[in-house]
Amino acid sequence: MAKVQPAGFWSYTHRDDQLDGGRITRLSERISHAFEMITGEPLEIFLDKKAIEWGEAWRRRLDIALTGTTFLIPVVTPKFLVSQECRREVITFAGHAASLGLEELLLPILYVDVPQLAEGSRGEPDDEVLELIARRQWVDWRDLRLEDEDSPQYRKAVHMLALRLSEIIESAPPPTPVQPPGTNDSTEDAPGFVEAMAEMEQALPSWLDTIQQFAGIITLIGEQTSWASNEMTASDARGGGFAGRVRVTEELASRLADPVETVDALGAKYWAELASIDPGVISFVRQAADGDLSVEDRNVAQDFFRAVNELADVTRETTENLRGFSDSVAGAAEGSRLLRPQFRTIQSSVQKVIDSQTIIDEWVRLIGETDLKDNR
Known part of the structure; x- marks a missing residue:
């Protein structure tokens, strides 16, 4: 070489x-x-x-x-x-x-x-x-x-x-491919290529479920924020002044407490799981692209690659919607000292999902450059 x-x-x-x-x-x-x-x-x-x-x-x-x-x-x-x-x-x-x-x-x-x-x-x-x-x-x-x-x-x-x-x-040591968590056992019982691919494929529905839950909570947060905006407009029309706005802000903070806690946990979970398995997936895509795979292994790899592409189609659309929401939250975070910590937590959680999409997009790019793309 x-x-x-x-x-x-x-x-x-x-x-x-x-x-x-x-x-x-x-x-x-x-x-x-x-x-x-x-x-x-x-x-x-x-x-x-x-x-x-x-x-x-x-x-x-x-x-x-x-x-x-x-x-x-x-x-x-x-x-x-x-x-x-x-x-x-x-x-x-x-x-x-x-x-x-x-x-x-x-x-x-x-x-x-x-x-x-x-x-x-x-x-x-x-x-x-x-x-x-x-x-x-x-x-x-x-x-x-x-x-x-x-x-x-x-x-x-x-x-x-x-x-x-x-x-x-x-x-620098010679490059040593890293296996996904749970697949680096050197014993005879260690999972092979087929088992490891199947294990990763089983994780995909869980990630999809997490991102859908996340999007649902973000929608709820958006609805509560719209409610607060309408309430403030009504309060101003009644002559409520700043006292009325403070009351609505306090109510909004109370309503957002549980959703913000949930979205924080979901964002952290989603990023942590994808980031931890990312090196192993990259190694496996390289192995699938470079290795002399059996017919069975090729079929398993194609099934996994197809599942990744399907996941990416869903998460990419969700991520684009979240990007716009994050931009709107950035401005709102400066409007109220009481709401600022919650909005910053929301923004941080959304950023984790956006950054996670980078990982999935790179998998899709690597898969697209192999000869194992699913053509069925």
């Missing part, structure tokens, strides 16, 4: 780069140059996500298995975390890296303070992308970004980061 040239995908928001005078893109160039100085090999950095070359390289690098030479370097800022494109890149890459046991290939740079990643922050981050980042040994650039780019301190930090990249490549 020909040696694969090291490459890095620079995940950042263009607005952050503009606000910082182009320093984020210049940092990528400095790291690339320092890497080549250290190793004698070029490190290709892909920067422009709008370029066709970026998308083709992204898919090619994921599809040939990362093999320890492809990095995703997220430049983490508050704007990064609200960029759906950036979130999608982290989630997709993390799944592929984990599927091969190469999690160090995701190397975040904390560029601006994000409280949930700060030392001493309590508990796990409530944001799933932050959780993926927090599990890695991220590089702290919060103070360094304020240094002169030609200062010894800055140059040394660039050198150390490039050195770390070279060491990861040097020490």
